[in-house]
Every structure is written in C-alpha cells, then in structure tokens.
Amino acid sequence: MYDYIKGQVTRVTPEYVVLEQQGIGYQLLTPNPFAFRKSEEEIQVFLHFHVREDAQQLMGFLDLSQRELFRKLILVSGIGPKGALAILASGVPSHVIQAIEREDEAFLVKFPGVGKKTARQMILDLKGKLNDLMDAEQFTFESDGPTLFDDGQSTHDLEEAMLALTALGYSERELSKIRPLLKGNDTLQTTDDFMKKALQLLFSGK
Missing domain, CATH: 2.40.50.140 (Nucleic acid-binding proteins)
Structure with missing residues (x-):
C-alpha cells in the first residue's frame, strides 16, 4: 500500500x-x-x-534492503514486527543473513526474543532465500551530527540509548553489564554511537 x-x-x-x-x-x-x-x-x-x-x-x-529483510523476518513463525525490528537494530543485516546461511544458531539467539526454536525456524524458512539482499550496497545506518558534546549531553545520549535498548527487549541485567563500558568510552559522542557500541557488546557476550 x-x-x-x-x-x-x-x-x-x-x-x-x-x-x-x-x-x-x-x-x-x-x-x-x-x-x-x-x-x-x-x-x-x-x-x-x-x-x-x-x-x-x-x-x-532508511534503507530499502532493511525493509526487505524485515518483510522476510516477519514471515517466520515466532517473529513479529517488534522482534524483526530488534534484529535489525544491530544495523548490520548482512551479519544476520550470513548467520542464517551458516546455520549459526548461537549468533541468532543473541537477539532479544529469539530462542533456539525461533533461530532454527529462521534458518529453515530463510536459508537460501536472502541472496538477493546480500548484493545490496547499503546495510548500515548513516550517522551524521555534531562531534563535540559536553559530559551532560553524553550522559543524556547514553540514557536515551539505554531506553531504546529496553524498548527492543533487552533486560536491565544485560544493560547493567555494559553500561560502565559505554560510560567510560570517550569515543562515543551520540545516542546512535552508544546504540551501536552497546549492540556490539551485547553480541560479544560482554
């Protein structure tokens, strides 16, 4: 429509x-x-x-390939729109596609709301059907904006990132583990920076 x-x-x-x-x-x-x-x-x-x-x-x-992967994901039993958005929040759909093609359940279950049963269903339903998306040039979010922030703004951006991750389904226990690593990282300057780094840490198990 x-x-x-x-x-x-x-x-x-x-x-x-x-x-x-x-x-x-x-x-x-x-x-x-x-x-x-x-x-x-x-x-x-x-x-x-x-x-x-x-x-x-x-x-x-922001990217057509993100939408097309979203539409593929919501066809999988056990994944609704909110779950599909949480999967795409990592900003690297190519990693999701590669995990499905490799049948890497350990990677897929790191997404909030994705258990072993759902990860297996993703592989069964989507393996071999996402090759057209792998050729897309743009998978990541663009990040533009100011590069200089004071401590107050940095703290505000960190808290906004934590709220966004909570909305995606991550627990306070998971976020409390990575919060000190984010707060002490001077290279993170925007909410988007905090989001991306947080997702990297969550997926690495730290």
Whole structure:
C-alpha cells in the first residue's frame, strides 16, 4: 500500500520517529530511531504498513534492503514486527543473513526474543532465500551530527540509548553489564554511537 514517504523528521523517541509531510506527522516505528536526526531537510523513508486487529502501524527504514529483510523476518513463525525490528537494530543485516546461511544458531539467539526454536525456524524458512539482499550496497545506518558534546549531553545520549535498548527487549541485567563500558568510552559522542557500541557488546557476550 505504501512504498516510501518524503518529509522532515520533527521528533525522535526511543521507540519511534515522527516524519512530517504536508502538515501531517506520521509516527514511524523503526529499528534504531537515533539513526534519524531532527532536521528541516527532507529525507526519504521506506515504509511497511502493518495491520492487526487492534492496531495499524507504519514501520520506517532508511534503507530499502532493511525493509526487505524485515518483510522476510516477519514471515517466520515466532517473529513479529517488534522482534524483526530488534534484529535489525544491530544495523548490520548482512551479519544476520550470513548467520542464517551458516546455520549459526548461537549468533541468532543473541537477539532479544529469539530462542533456539525461533533461530532454527529462521534458518529453515530463510536459508537460501536472502541472496538477493546480500548484493545490496547499503546495510548500515548513516550517522551524521555534531562531534563535540559536553559530559551532560553524553550522559543524556547514553540514557536515551539505554531506553531504546529496553524498548527492543533487552533486560536491565544485560544493560547493567555494559553500561560502565559505554560510560567510560570517550569515543562515543551520540545516542546512535552508544546504540551501536552497546549492540556490539551485547553480541560479544560482554
């Protein structure tokens, strides 16, 4: 029904962004809201319209390949839209595809909400069916923005990243293990930086 929308990002939250187009603000659920930046510049966002009995939701993706992988994932039994967004939040769909092709269950179960049964189902349903996505050039989120932040801003960005990870399904116990590593890393300057590093640490088991 919808393919894409062009507009201005007017709000960014840990769970969704608002894209304004012709005076209407569209609430878009997205893998990593902090990959977006509030700006007067018009951007293009690829859409997926999800309908269920109690809700109608728009999902937004900065990259077409992300949306296509999302659509593949929600066809797997045991994976809903929220689970698919959590998988894509790592920003590296190519790693997900490679894990499916290698039948790497140990990698797949690191995603929140993905147990051994669901990981096995992902492999059974999707192995050999994602090769067209492997050829896509853009898999990662773009990260633009200021490079200098004071300590107060850095702490604020860290807390926003923690809220976003909680929304994706990570537990406070998991996040408490990596928080000191994030807080002590001076190279992390934006919420998106904190998100990406946090996901790397979560997937490495630290």
